[in-house]
Amino acid sequence: MCKVKGPVRQWRYWLVLTASISLFVLHARAQSAAGGDPQKVLQDVLIAACAQKHTDFARALTSRNTEAFAHLTPAAQATLLKRFVLLDGVGEARAENGSDGDLNVSCVTSKVTTLMQIGKPDVRENLAYLPLTVKDATDSNDSNTHRVVMGMVRERGEWKLLSLGLLLLDLPTLGEEWDRAEMKSNEESAVAHVKELAEAIETYRKTYTRLPEALADLGPDAKGAAKSEKAGLVGTQLASGRQDGYAFRYVIVGANNSGAPAKYEIAAIPTNYGRTGTKSFFRDSSGGLHAADRQGAVGSEVDPKIN
DSSP states (O other): OOOOOHHHHHHHHHHHHHHHHHHHHHHHHHHHHHHOOHHHHHHHHHHHHHTTOHHHHHTTBOHHHHHHHHHSOHHHHHHHHHHHHTOSSOOEEEEEEOGGGOEEEEEEOSSOEEEEEEOOOEEETTEEEEEEEEEETTOTTOTTOEEEEEEEEEETTEEEEEEETTEEOOHHHHHHHHHHHHHHHHHHHHHHHHHHHHHHHHHHHHHHSBOOSSGGGGSOOTTSOOOSSSOOOSOHHHHHTEETTEEEEEEEESSOOBTTTOEEEEEEEESSBTTTBSEEEEEOTTSOEEEEEOTTSOOOTTSOEEO
């Protein structure tokens, strides 16, 4: 049997060692690439929130929150993104490298520019904590500056949003709270819109001595001239029959639509029962307003009356 001599044995040893080190480095780089930089991920999140890019924002959510975010109403999704940049509207995002390793994001709107500074992350195994400073770009004295620590977690090799300060980003729970708040607001708006439609119909009756054939007749004309087909008595959305999470139906009662004796009914139904509202509202032919939980169906005059 041929024995392996010393130099050859050493050469083989160094070859194996070098190969092992190379594989280790490649594996570490692959893990780093897959996980990404939590500081850069947070920068991308703020850019998406500023520009109201919901799909890009959702990529940085945990799997549990991603599913919950998809089920939020568009209004609730927009509200969440606005909270991240402390703005009320869509902005133009600008990213740049700051001093001392910070990353900056400017969110520019017609009214104000918000500057967000992301500090270096404190990484602890699968968790990362990043200091975030948010302020008005014109605030040189830091008189209205907000500071918070953003938490991130590594999930399936990628960094995902975990918390805003000590508050966990729990979208399933937040979604339920926002749904309840939005439903209450929508239901209050629905009552106001039913009354607005009734007033518009009565004004139309006095002007044209008959009832409008459809809600669209109450809407504005593109050219600005009021006429029986476009009386300009309500806004475009309400004239289309949909506004603030409710659908509105208008029906002439009986064959007569002319003069004072002509009667009508108005119904308001949630467009997404349980999400945009639970109550159905009904204005009967005598002007009485009723409300009840009809499971998304049209209400009627037998429902309890409201003011």
